Amino acid sequence: MTTSHAVVVGGGIAGLAAAHALARDGVRVTVLEGSPQIGGKLRVSEIAGVPVDEGAESMLARRPEGMDLVRDLGRSADLVNPGTTSSAILSRGALRAIPSGQVMGVPSDLKALAASQVLSPAGLARVPLDLVLPETRRGGDVSVADFIGARVGREVVDRLVEPLLGGVYAGRVELLSFDATLPAVAAAARGHRSLINAVQGIRDAAPKDPGPVFATLPDGLGALPPLVADGIAAAGGTVRTGAMVRELRRREDGWRLTIGPTRDPEYLDADAVVVAVPAAPASRLLAQEAPAAARELAGIEYASMAIITLAYRATAFPRLPDGSGYLVPGVESDPARGGRGVKAVTFSSVKWPHLRDRDPGVIVVRCSIGRFGEEHTLQRPDEELTATAMAELAATCGATELPAETRVTRWGGGLPQYNVGHADRVAKVRAAVAGTPGLAVAGAAYDGLGIPACIASARAAATRVLDHLRSREGAGHDRAGGQAEGTRTQ
Numbered sequence: 001m002t003t004s005h006a007v008v009v010g011g012g013i014a015g016l017a018a019a020h021a022l023a024r025d026g027v028r029v030t031v032l033e034g035s036p037q038i039g040g041k042l043r044v045s046e047i048a049g050v051p052v053d054e055g056a057e058s059m060l061a062r063r064p065e066g067m068d069l070v071r072d073l074g075r076s077a078d079l080v081n082p083g084t085t086s087s088a089i090l091s092r093g094a095l096r097a098i099p100s101g102q103v104m105g106v107p108s109d110l111k112a113l114a115a116s117q118v119l120s121p122a123g124l125a126r127v128p129l130d131l132v133l134p135e136t137r138r139g140g141d142v143s144v145a146d147f148i149g150a151r152v153g154r155e156v157v158d159r160l161v162e163p164l165l166g167g168v169y170a171g172r173v174e175l176l177s178f179d180a181t182l183p184a185v186a187a188a189a190r191g192h193r194s195l196i197n198a199v200q201g202i203r204d205a206a207p208k209d210p211g212p213v214f215a216t217l218p219d220g221l222g223a224l225p226p227l228v229a230d231g232i233a234a235a236g237g238t239v240r241t242g243a244m245v246r247e248l249r250r251r252e253d254g255w256r257l258t259i260g261p262t263r264d265p266e267y268l269d270a271d272a273v274v275v276a277v278p279a280a281p282a283s284r285l286l287a288q289e290a291p292a293a294a295r296e297l298a299g300i301e302y303a304s305m306a307i308i309t310l311a312y313r314a315t316a317f318p319r320l321p322d323g324s325g326y327l328v329p330g331v332e333s334d335p336a337r338g339g340r341g342v343k344a345v346t347f348s349s350v351k352w353p354h355l356r357d358r359d360p361g362v363i364v365v366r367c368s369i370g371r372f373g374e375e376h377t378l379q380r381p382d383e384e385l386t387a388t389a390m391a392e393l394a395a396t397c398g399a400t401e402l403p404a405e406t407r408v409t410r411w412g413g414g415l416p417q418y419n420v421g422h423a424d425r426v427a428k429v430r431a432a433v434a435g436t437p438g439l440a441v442a443g444a445a446y447d448g449l450g451i452p453a454c455i456a457s458a459r460a461a462a463t464r465v466l467d468h469l470r471s472r473e474g475a476g477h478d479r480a481g482g483q484a485e486g487t488r489t490q
């Protein structure tokens with residue numbers, strides 16, 4: 001289509017998906033990834049000879065964007081689905097099945113809720129008050145805990161909503177935005193006095209046989225970024241690693257990026273730029289040219305966490321765990337309240353039968369530790385985090401044998417926190433970026449941190465860049481190959 005050159009900063013799934021969309025539309029594209037490896041939060045490595053994801057491990061299959069990307073890469077036939085999605089909550093001292101009829105922990109089926117025994121008798125008795133309470137008025141955004149607690153009681157928040165949301169954000173329900181983290185529930189709640197009825201409405205409207213919820217690739221979701229990079233290269237694009245972008249400046253005719261160390265900077269010129277990095281580096285990069293966006297981005301906080309992966313011999317478990325895993329509410333896991341500190345456990349070999357098939361003698365389990373504001377729990381050596389995970393599995397599954405192999409992956413600042421006011425903040429970022437020609441942003445900091453949402457933001461960024469390049473070319477700005485590209489100061 002064009003000789004224009006677009007640069008994408010950040011080689012996570014958002015940056016790669018944006019570059020893939022641009023390259024397929026004929027734009028000459030360069031991805032600059034600062035670390036030695038592409039993929040960001042998508043990374044896979046072997047443990048006990050089995051490829052197991054270190055970060056994200058599954059994609060929502062009910063949103064189209066992730067599935068579309070895999071299809072565009074010609075890999076749809078490779079996708080695999082979980083063997084089971086049934087999971088439990090560790091509540092009041094025992095593992096209890098997550099009650100049916102809930103949406104992100106907000107109940108609609110009170111019988112199923114009672115049968116699950118997740119709540120205490122007092123907590124359970126509080127829930128139906130929602131049906132008779134007057135409307136809970138709210139002007140703007142409110143926290144998850146404030147709104148849901150006011151409707152169905154604090155125990156629902158602590159023992160159902162918090163662990164389910166914790167699996168996504170590792171955040172604090174007192175801070176997380178109701179509108180941004182539970183958009184479907186928040187929208188339904190605006191149309192109903194009762195929250196239970198609002199959730200029932202969502203359930204009634206859901207397709208009856210929607211197909212599998214999640215999907216992954218046989219070699220792990222960490223195998224997706226290299227496939228996207230291959231797709232970019234096949235369309236004529238370039239993906240570079242070890243290319244940390246330090247500065248982004250507008251020039252008369254486009255953009256100039258400064259890459260690498262101050263001692264030995266490299267300059268790269270572009271007609272348009274997609275910034276697809278987390279909020280803190282995005283804020284630094286936009287400080288000069290979109291200061292209003294940079295200010296808002298600087299206010300987005302991140303939670304840190306660690307994934308401890310344990311590969312046991314199958315004989316270590318008295319019986320194979322059933323279900324894909326379990327969640328531990330903060331009120332149960334908090335070491336200050338006698339908890340063990342693990343917030344979620346995934347029985348990877350049960351959830352993903354293809355992993356079990358690789359080696360039926362090995363049971364792989366992933367445990368996550370760390371919530372927003374609990375960074376101190378991660379300031380311990382790997383051995384201690386591993387021991388914490390092992391103690392959790394000994395207590396809940398009777399796995400007292402030592403694992404054959406262990407791995408600790410730390411994700412410092414891994415998960416953006418969509419706190420109260422997030423949607424307004426993002427609207428301000430987008431407004432500032434919209435006023436800066438040839439600039440777009442994408443990634444987990446904005447409209448959803450799940451992989452399909454990141455890909456959606458990437459596609460929107462690619463469309464914005466394409467529109468800009470087309471209007472420039474229409475105005476006769478096309479340049480033959482860009483100037484001063486890849487030049488170094490000598």
Ligand SMILES: Cc1cc2nc3c(=O)[nH]c(=O)nc-3n(C[C@H](O)[C@H](O)[C@H](O)COP(=O)(O)OP(=O)(O)OC[C@H]3O[C@@H](n4cnc5c(N)ncnc54)[C@H](O)[C@@H]3O)c2cc1C
Nearest residue numbers: 010012013014034040041056057058245414443444450451
């Ligand atoms: C442990 C964990 C488990 C998760 N599990 C799931 C899951 O199962 N399913 C799901 O849908 N989502 C999951 N998520 C969320 C999802 O993986 C992320 O939100 C998503 O991958 C973020 O993609 P991104 O491209 O926006 O950012 P990132 O993956 O953070 O990529 C950004 C990239 O930019 C690079 N970068 C930063 N600064 C610069 C710079 N100045 N110059 C050049 N490069 C730079 C970084 O090195 C990084 O590679 C999980 C997240 C974590 C942390």
